[in-house]
Amino acid sequence: MSETYSVKMRASSDGRHVSGAEKIVPVGSVSKVASRLVERALSHERGTPDFINVKIESLSSDILRLKALPVMTHVVATPAEGRALAARLLAEAGIANVDEIMVRFSETHSLRGAMLLDADTLERLEPDQSRGVRATYMDDAAALAKGTAGVKNHYAEAIVLATKVQNAPNIIAEICVSDDPDYVTGYVATRELGYRRITVLKEKGDPNGGRIFLYRGPRDGVAKTIEFLEKTPVLVDDVPTLSCAANAPRRFDGLADALDARQAAGLSRRCRTLEGPTGPTAIVDGRELVVFASNDYLDLARDPRVVKAAADAANEFGAGSGGARLTTGTQPPHVRLESALAKFKGSEAVLLYGTGYMANVGAISALVGKGDVVLSDELNHASIIDGCRLSGADVLVYRHGDMEDLDRKLGACREHRRRLAVSDGVFSMDGDILDLPRFLEVTRRHDVFSMVDEAHATGVVGCTGRGLAEHFGCELPDVLMGTLSKALGSEGGFVCGSKLLVEYLRNMSRPFIFSTAPGAPAMAAALAALEVLVAEPGRVAKLRENIALFVSELARHGVSVRGETAIVPVVVGDEKKALAASAALEELGFLVPAIRYPTVARGAARLRVALMSAHTPEQLRAAASSLAKILKS
Numbered sequence: 001m002s003e004t005y006s007v008k009m010r011a012s013s014d015g016r017h018v019s020g021a022e023k024i025v026p027v028g029s030v031s032k033v034a035s036r037l038v039e040r041a042l043s044h045e046r047g048t049p050d051f052i053n054v055k056i057e058s059l060s061s062d063i064l065r066l067k068a069l070p071v072m073t074h075v076v077a078t079p080a081e082g083r084a085l086a087a088r089l090l091a092e093a094g095i096a097n098v099d100e101i102m103v104r105f106s107e108t109h110s111l112r113g114a115m116l117l118d119a120d121t122l123e124r125l126e127p128d129q130s131r132g133v134r135a136t137y138m139d140d141a142a143a144l145a146k147g148t149a150g151v152k153n154h155y156a157e158a159i160v161l162a163t164k165v166q167n168a169p170n171i172i173a174e175i176c177v178s179d180d181p182d183y184v185t186g187y188v189a190t191r192e193l194g195y196r197r198i199t200v201l202k203e204k205g206d207p208n209g210g211r212i213f214l215y216r217g218p219r220d221g222v223a224k225t226i227e228f229l230e231k232t233p234v235l236v237d238d239v240p241t242l243s244c245a246a247n248a249p250r251r252f253d254g255l256a257d258a259l260d261a262r263q264a265a266g267l268s269r270r271c272r273t274l275e276g277p278t279g280p281t282a283i284v285d286g287r288e289l290v291v292f293a294s295n296d297y298l299d300l301a302r303d304p305r306v307v308k309a310a311a312d313a314a315n316e317f318g319a320g321s322g323g324a325r326l327t328t329g330t331q332p333p334h335v336r337l338e339s340a341l342a343k344f345k346g347s348e349a350v351l352l353y354g355t356g357y358m359a360n361v362g363a364i365s366a367l368v369g370k371g372d373v374v375l376s377d378e379l380n381h382a383s384i385i386d387g388c389r390l391s392g393a394d395v396l397v398y399r400h401g402d403m404e405d406l407d408r409k410l411g412a413c414r415e416h417r418r419r420l421a422v423s424d425g426v427f428s429m430d431g432d433i434l435d436l437p438r439f440l441e442v443t444r445r446h447d448v449f450s451m452v453d454e455a456h457a458t459g460v461v462g463c464t465g466r467g468l469a470e471h472f473g474c475e476l477p478d479v480l481m482g483t484l485s486k487a488l489g490s491e492g493g494f495v496c497g498s499k500l501l502v503e504y505l506r507n508m509s510r511p512f513i514f515s516t517a518p519g520a521p522a523m524a525a526a527l528a529a530l531e532v533l534v535a536e537p538g539r540v541a542k543l544r545e546n547i548a549l550f551v552s553e554l555a556r557h558g559v560s561v562r563g564e565t566a567i568v569p570v571v572v573g574d575e576k577k578a579l580a581a582s583a584a585l586e587e588l589g590f591l592v593p594a595i596r597y598p599t600v601a602r603g604a605a606r607l608r609v610a611l612m613s614a615h616t617p618e619q620l621r622a623a624a625s626s627l628a629k630i631l632k633s
């Protein structure tokens with residue numbers, strides 16, 4: 001590593017710090033990185049600096065490699081909550097007096113470095129108390145490997161710093177709050193907990209902030225700790241990225257800004273990895289959680305019969321289908337599944353799609369077009385909305401579940417060529433069931449197409465899980481859409497209808513025609529799941545028992561919710577409160593997502609509890625009581 005350099009930039013205006021950054025780079029990138037750091041200093045939003053110092057040094061000593069602390073974000077609504085959470089986390093590191101420590105941020109404000117505090121006596125330990133301790137000579141190893149280091153990724157920089165600090169001798173924790181009055185997010189870090197980002201740690205407008213390193217050890221060890229922080233060069237591996245904007249060219253700036261705006265509004269989203277097979281529990285970020293968020297309502301995705309069917313089909317037919325259904329993609333499992341689904345739903349014919357989303361988009365956009373009209377419930381699923389938009393038909397939105405409004409609006413659009421009324425059968429964010437008999441009465445009286453989405457009804461609604469027609473004892477709508485991806489534990493979508501309708505879609509529906517057929521393993525898995533469902537209707541009954549138990553347990557704790565289906569919404573209202581409640585539940589071991597705008601209306605954020613037949617009574621009771629407790633506090 002003799003060809004490696006440290007490049008540091010500090011910029012100030014009127015003696016006030018404006019911007020600073022440092023990189024560890026190979027010799028070939030030194031000048032490029034130096035000039036990019038200067039650009040960064042000159043374009044800082046705090047203003048143009050009058051002094052920029054760039055320091056370039058060769059790093060002769062060996063560079064220590066460290067693995068990045070694991071990162072976790074806790075979303076909280078208020079500074080009080082954030083501080084309470086920080087206190088709880090730090091208590092695990094044996095630090096009791098977090099409130100007294102937080103007060104010290106009024107002193108760190110003027111420091112260029114961090115405050116080094118004795119974790120127990122809260123005495124300041126660093127010899128130069130007007131400057132503090134500066135953790136320096138560190139970088140993200142991946143940036144070095146790429147040759148040209150990213151120069152604008154505060155998130156990665158913070159993790160690199162926190163990782164170095166937690167590896168310093170006798171440091172047991174760090175608390176960091178930004179000194180930017182508008183930036184309220186901060187973190188606590190310990191070696192065991194990792195880097196715990198807390199979305200709100202101070203009031204907006206509060207200029208106090210900085211870093212506090214907590215030391216526990218002999219006084220004669222302080223010098224060694226400071227030496228490590230200020231002198232030892234460190235490269236950190238596996239730094240996770242939040243913003244991928246770090247190295248992006250200019251034309252991507254708008255994308256990064258849009259993401260930042262989402263983030264600032266508490267609306268940014270991320271994928272979380274659930275380890276192990278889909279089921280009522282999962283390992284998330286290293287902890288086992290009880291999952292109240294899965295659409296695998298009947299626990300069929302990991303059922304050995306279902307899994308074996310998929311494996312056998314992969315062996316027999318291959319992993320992928322190799323073509324669209326109309327060319328080379330139709331294999332025996334596709335044909336078998338279509339006829340089994342038709343029998344199960346009691347329809348003449350069925351057409352499979354790659355996903356439920358495609359089934360909705362494909363059916364609606366084939367049935368109606370320019371000059372036609374679709375009447376759509378205001379709470380319909382996004383895939384229905386997208387199908388309506390793509391179709392080019394006029395779209396009239398009627399009030400949720402309001403058949404009189406539907407009736408009135410149908411009466412007002414008689415001049416359109418084709419008319420289609422479409423509704424979720426079970427509304428995906430509210431869990432309520434469409435009044436199918438009335439929907440059919442209105443649509444037939446007006447002689448318009450009726451379409452119902454049974455994504456959350458199949459396997460759930462009706463004594464044996466056949467859906468709304470079974471539940472109400474009525475006929476099927478003209479177009480019945482469903483998915484294989486929820487209670488059937490696989491993936492793919494389908495549309496049931498008359499032979500005429502299905503033949504029409506087979507010829508006219510673009511997502512069916514122009515997309516590769518779903519693979520035989522997924523089809524065989526869905527078929528096996530359907531067979532289990534038919535053979536074991538007790539699963540549907542068990543799910544219903546679980547719903548009743550959960551709702552009555554919540555009621556016992558004073559929370560009243562609707563329990564018509566496996567989706568039990570607990571409306572909180574405020575987005576950040578919903579996020580905070582979800583985070584608090586996760587702390588207690590329950591995965592219950594907060595659903596926010598744009599999935600639901602602004603101010604109608606909620607916890608969306610999804611129940612499974614496989615949840616145990618103990619899990620349901622514990623979740624209900626925790627949820628009630630959190631809602632009250």
Ligand SMILES: *Cc1c(COP(=O)(O)O)cnc(C)c1O
Nearest residue numbers: 355356357381383428455483485
């Ligand atoms: C999940 C869902 C879909 C989409 O089904 P996928 O198979 O996941 O693409 C369509 N409609 C509703 C109501 C859904 O909840």
